[in-house]
Amino acid sequence: MSIRVAIAEDQAMVLGALAALLETENDIRVCGRAANGREALTAIAQQKPDVLVTDIEMPEMTGLTLAGEVRERFPQTRVIILTTFARPGYLRRALDAGARGYLLKDRPAAELAEAVRRVHRGLRVIDPDLAAEAWDSGPDPLTERERQILWRAGEGKSSAEIAAELRLSEGTVRNYLSEAISKLGAANRVDAARIARAKGWL
Incomplete structure (x- = not known):
């Protein structure tokens, strides 16, 4: 067979x-x-x-x-x-x-x-x-929601666009991005997305 x-x-x-x-x-x-x-x-x-x-x-x-x-x-x-x-x-x-x-x-x-x-x-x-x-390499520090938001931010979408897409408030999106940036030791959302992508976390 x-x-x-x-x-x-x-x-x-x-x-x-x-x-x-x-x-x-x-x-x-x-x-x-x-x-x-x-x-x-x-x-x-x-x-x-x-x-x-x-x-x-x-x-x-x-x-x-x-x-x-x-x-x-x-x-x-x-x-x-x-x-x-x-x-x-x-x-x-x-x-x-x-x-x-x-x-x-x-x-x-x-x-x-x-x-x-x-x-x-x-x-x-x-x-x-x-x-x-x-x-x-150590475990992936991102939650699934942080990953969803950071991936969109890395694609160049604004907090408002991400919020509308995921049905969240802009403040919630900014909080998730801030948490992800902190976890990755990144300078900003673009840097965080770059680091996470290189590790295979996005």
């Missing part, structure tokens, strides 16, 4: 290359392709793959949010995060969201197929260098 795999990747060329790579394996069949997280959820509902391979930074829904949704709604599908971002915070958040694998795109191609097999068997597959770095 082939291992049924869905792939979520917003870059069409990369998506095609990943599908072609996995299709060369006799025991793996690509049953779904998606350009973002929402499309991936639809594909999983329809195709019920054994394994989802997903990027992190995608429009509509990030791979980290997608991993959490899959764990809640489709627990039979195991998730592998495949990304260019070697950020310890991303790895921690991916594992917290239920991902079973975390690989970097610069690893040899054969490692992806083997990771699919291992995750399908119920094992966990994590890039070894990143795992060691994550162990040393």
Whole structure:
């Protein structure tokens, strides 16, 4: 029986290359392709793959949010995060969201197929260098709400815009930003967003 795999990747060329790579394996069949997280959820509902391979930074829904949704709604599908971002915070958040694998795109191609097999068997597959770095990097200090607000601030949105989007008061938004800036030892909201992004906390 082939291992049924869905792939979520917003870059069409990369998506095609990943599908072609996995299709060369006799025991793996690509049953779904998606350009973002929402499309991936639809594909999983329809195709019920054994394994989802997903990027992190995608429009509509990030791979980290997608991993959490899959764990809640489709627990039979195991998730592998495949990304260019070697950020310890991303790895921690991916594992917290239920991902079973975390690989970097610069690893040899054969490692992806083997990771699919291992995750399908119920094992966990994590890039070894990143795992060691994550162990040393310390926990993510941000709350989920602080993360939501800081991410929007880093995109250049004003406190008023963030407040309207999240249905909060401007004062509440400023309080969350102040707390996040303090936790990160940052100079301002832009600096805080930069630090958090570099750590993989955004």
